[in-house]
Amino acid sequence: MENASEPNFVLHPPLEVSPYDQLQYRAITLRNSLDVLIASDPSSDKAAASLDLGVGSFCDPENLPGLAHFLEHMLFLGTKKYPDEDSYHKFLAENGGRGNAYTSHEHTNYHFEIIVTEKSCNEIDGKMPPFKEALDRFSQFFKAPLFTESATERELKAVHSEHQKNLQSDTRRKFQVSAALSNPKHPQSKFSTGSMESLRDVPKEKGIDTRAALLEFHRTYYSANLMKLCISGPHSLDVMQEWVCDLFSGIPNSQRENPCEVYRSIPSLREEDRGLMSMVESIKDIRHLEITWTTPEYATDVRARPGTYIADLLGDEGEGSILSLLKKWGWCDTLCSGLMEWNTYNVMSVQATLTAEGIDHIDEIVSVIYQYVRLIKKNGISLSRYEEEATLARNSFTFHEKIEPFQFVVSTSGSMHDLTPEEYISGLFLYKEYKEDLIRKVLDFITPNNGNIMIAGKFVSEKTVMKEKWYGTPYCVERIPNEKLEKWNSSACHSELHLPESNPFIPTEFDLLATPLPEGTRDTKGPNLVSKTELMEVYHKLDRSFKRPKACMIILIRTPVSYCSPLHVVLTHLLAFLIEDALMEYSYPANRAGFHYQVDQLSSGLQIFLKGYSHRIDVLLKAVVDKIASLDIDPVRFAMQKDNLQRSYQNFAKTQPYSRAMYNSSCLLEEPRWHVDDCLNALLDGRVTVERLKRHVEDIRSRAFVTALITGNILEDSAIAMTKTVQSVIKYAPAHDYEYTQRRIVQLPFRKEFFFRMDHTNLEDNNSAIEVLFQIGVEGDREQDVKLDLLSEILNKPCFHELRTVQQLGYLVFEGMRQFENVKVLYVIIQSTVADPDDLLDRIDKFLASARDEVFGCMTEENFEQYRGALEATKSQPDTSLHNETWRFWQEIVGDTLDFERKFEEVETLKSITKQDILEFYDRFIASDGKERRRIISQVYGNNHPLDKKRDISEPAFEVCDPYAFRRSFPLYPVDGLHDFEEKTNTTRKQLSGN
Ligand SMILES: [Zn+2]
Known part of the structure; x- marks a missing residue:
């Protein structure tokens, strides 16, 4: 009562x-x-x-x-x-x-x-x-x-x-x-x-x-x-x-x-379950080493964080770290450490990826890890080190950017179980109390006798005599001999191992350089083009909305040689890998201090992304660029990264069928697009050598152009100066404007459809998949763009409900819209073990045909208004973080569209869209008799549905055998979308950006 x-x-x-x-x-x-x-x-x-x-x-x-x-x-x-x-x-x-x-x-x-x-x-x-x-x-x-x-x-x-x-x-x-x-x-x-x-x-x-x-x-x-x-x-x-x-x-x-x-009273591992070495056969070609130790519940004490303190040291990547030494010996590529938390116990782990040579040195690798554990025990536990961690954590708590409500509620509700109400927000960030004894007590569990070692890879397949019950994974397990344990317990610490020095990247200046806007108001304007020469262009926006002492920068080194053949793709890829590899030690403390950087290979060149506090971000940028300019290619690291790249190309065969189907669609539409198999062949044909890579770097420097976008708490002059640093350090020469690769998209003919079918390259996988993709057109026609968005929103849930919940075709069912460069498409994807790809196509077609009556037919005006209003609200939402805003601007810059107000203008267009408009759009592009319907049907046949059972195809459908030849037989969409030739010649490219 x-x-x-x-x-x-x-x-x-x-x-x-x-x-x-x-x-x-x-x-x-x-x-x-x-x-x-x-x-x-x-x-x-x-x-x-x-x-x-x-x-x-x-x-x-x-x-x-x-x-x-x-x-x-x-x-x-x-x-x-x-x-x-x-x-x-x-x-x-x-x-x-x-x-x-x-x-x-x-x-x-x-x-x-x-x-x-x-x-x-x-x-x-x-x-x-x-x-x-x-x-x-x-x-x-x-x-x-x-x-x-x-x-x-x-x-x-x-x-x-x-x-x-x-x-x-x-x-x-x-x-x-x-x-x-x-x-x-x-x-x-x-x-x-x-x-x-x-x-x-x-x-x-x-x-x-x-x-x-x-x-x-x-x-x-x-x-x-x-x-x-x-x-x-x-x-x-x-x-x-x-x-x-x-x-x-x-x-x-x-x-x-x-x-x-x-x-609580039951140990997760009994005495006899510890000190084991297991070997697990993998699906992909990987080489993993993992050591796990069960630690008591207080390892994750939210005030003292003893477990995190230890894991941070084990997973250090700076000079003197475990990883630094193992990389130098050529045995490991990456190493990290962390804690899995449960209520009554925790599991601490060290995970490493091994090189081919590393496989033969597992005992020594494990030995180095335990040497470092003893080093921590001896010299690593100190108040000053704890306070440094606490400062970094406090900075990140104080200056953290607004989190999307969705993400906020999910992560917070889960952690509320462990926190007092007053600490619901701060509890996950802050270090509150130094408890030396707790750190020592947790360290006492990190011993060879308590640890379990797991090796995973294809290379163990000859030894795996057992089969796991649920996944059928072949594996084996044995007790680690006592002599080995004792050796790991006592071997002397290698002279090159040492604890990290104090962190030079901790920012100390947090002043905001612009007068912040009053709360509730936003500066939604795009960045300005603040400098342009034959070598570089700089876009800049000083932040007044997010009000944090932070910055983001994206720098694209455009070069004609990035993507002109499979060999060039491999070389640029390798270069990006080697730069990150060479910077690992240097950048690790920066990472710890709240900075982040990444180097990526694109079809247009090499892209560098940095974000973090505005104070000291220039130091990190300089280091990254220095590395590119003076990359001293170590043959050992070169061989390892080449091996990594080779395996990542080879492992592509084991990706999930639905993502393979999506990849195949890209291969039909994007020009140029070098197939991963061709890149693999180029990698293996003997031309990829240190010398060739050095020449590639010289080629890049002989013809390049830098586009930079710098946002946040950074003034215009500093933004220009930073970009000039890139120019003066790399010392590159310009190329002709039209030498740069600009990817273009195949324009499919109306009323035609193209099938691309393949057997899944992972013979063990029972899943098949399909992507049905409707090509709509070039973005920039505001009405068409918002109609597509709205149609996709309306179809989304009914599609999922019918194909997954009712028909149960498979766990993965998606409907949505995406973009290939400036060309928009609507897609439906299903991954299934129960229906073959032809059956899946029938089901999708049946759903889409019925949707006209069943989804739209019974939709009231009020109902439609709700969808329209919701999309309008989504589009008028200002970006929630500097990071999101920066990437939105960047898409407009690299796409050469510079339409920074796009989403806000789309809101205006959306206001006048009616249900009838959407029906007409559907009838034109999606309906089976639509005048402008054209589509790609990409099918991957898994183990359960062999390709030889596929249905015959007849006109107006065609089966594509060679994507390269396919792309050559069709016209391409203009790069600039709707800007026609005349408009293009009468306006200079960057006029839109103003000052
Ligand atoms: Zn589930």
Whole structure:
């Protein structure tokens, strides 16, 4: 019985937040013990919520592995109040939103976001405000889900298809082998995702009713005291608090003790499960070494963070580190360390990728790791080192950029289990208390006798005599001999190993250089072209909106020699790898201090991206450019990176069929596009040598042009000066404007369709896939662009509902729009084990044909308005971070379109679009008799559906055999899209940007 005088909630003290944080927060506990965090951001048009249940697959019943995950799938499919299976997702879609969920060992997390156009908090015509209604629908999952018989039957297939997809994942296979090697009494040993076998067939034999078990699991564990709720929206704290009390106080509270407590007393690894070496055969050609140690729960103490302190040192990449030494010896490429956190214990790991030579030196590699552990024990534990970490963490807490509400609620609700309400925001960042004894205690677990070593690769295949039960992964395991353990326990520390020096990159100046705009106002203008010569152009925008002492820069070294043949692709790729490789030691402390950089190979040249604090970012830029100019190519590193590149090309054969289908579509449309197989051949034909690469660098320097975009807390003069540094250090000469590669897109003929079919190159994979791609046209015709966006939004959920939820063709079903350079397409993708690619095509066609009546036919004007309004709101959203804004500008710069106001102008166009317009658009481009329909059907045939069973194709459809020849037989779209020749000659290229 409810007691009327009982307060609805308990209010917690204010939260610890950064002075720069503009959001308001409130933490409360409802009378059913549900802890809630509410965040209010009136400047945002997005609202999001996430509920995290502190129970996951560890609590699966013994005889139903995967039940928690299956329940997570089932929860969305109808509740007592809203019984329609797809009504939740449909509601979210109508409001420009999305929803999802995930299950891990100890958590099940449900989340959604929507766009809030109408910020009114009152009911209008008896209808709740959208965010309240979304919360109402969401809260029903935890109060009265249906779990209907029919949905249970069908959704099992989605879970099974997910498992079929996972079968080819090396990460999951390795994980399941370590589960097999755990204490069978501890839940770590379970199979967590579920399959037909674990959730239907075996239970059936044993007379277990899976649906009844679902209901029982929900009744037992879906208790309010085990849940945390986090919501974020533009409404006031008071309003959202009232909604939460209203809607979530009714979740039952069985006052259940945290079920993780049950296995606190059970070790995840018994004495005999430690000190083992296992070998796991991989799908892809990898060479992984991993050492794991089980550490006690206090390793992740949120105030002292002893585990993180140790992992940071083990995973150091600077001079004197484990990685530095192993790289020098040519045995390792990368090495990292981290902690996996569970409630009652943790697992610390060191993971390394080995070189071909490294395989023969595993014992020595492990020995170096333990030498470093002893070094930490001896000299590495100090208050000053801890304080440096604490300073970096405090900087990142103070100056962190606004997080998207969706991301914010998901990560926060999960961590609320471990934090006090006051620390819900700060707790994940800050180091609060130096506890030397705790660090020492955790280190005591990092010993050879406690560690388990796992080697994964193809090279172990001759030794793997066992088969893992769920994934069928071949593996073997043996006890590490005592002599070896003793040696690792005592070998002397190598003289070149030493602890990191203090970090020179820690920024100390945080002043903002521009007068910040008042809160709630935004400078949405694009960057200015502030300098242009025959060697470089610089775009710059001084930030006044985000108000952080940070900067972003993207620098493209355009060169005609980046992509002119498969050999050139290989050379440019290798160069990018070697630059990053050579900079690793130097840049690691910068990375720790909050800077990030990346070098990428593009068809147009070499792209450098840097971001971080504006103070000292120029130092990092100079270092990167110095490396490019004076790259001293070490033959050992060269050979290793060449081997890495070769394996990444070869492993491409093992990518998932759906992404292979997408890749094949690109090969038909993009000119130029060198196929990965041709690049592999070029890599192997003997021409790729150190000498040749040196010549390639000279070739780049002989003809290049730099385009730079610099944004954030940096003045115009400094931006120009930094770009000039690039020029003066690299010392390159200009090329003719038209020498640079500009990728162009094939213009498909109307009323034709082209099939590209292949057998999946991974013979073990049962999955087949299809991408059906409708070419629409060049972007820039505002009306056409927004009609496509809107059509895609409207089709999205019905497509998923029909092809996945109802027909259960496979776990991966997507519909959307994407862009090849400046050309837009609408696509539908399915990956499936149950239907062959021809059948999939029929199903997609049938869905699209019925959509005209079933989706649009029964759509009311009001309903359509909702979709239109939601898209309008999405497009008028200002960018949430400097990073996002910078990349949006960059796309306009490299695409040579300079249409920086695009999305805001699209909003205006969108206002006048009607349902009739969308129907006409559909009839023109998508309908089977559409006058301008043209499409590519890219099919990949998996193991279950051999290619020789494919259906014959007849006109107006054609089968493509050679993508290169295909591209040559069609005209290409103009590079500049809608700017026609006359317009182009009458305006200079950069006129749009102004000053
Ligand atoms: Zn799932």
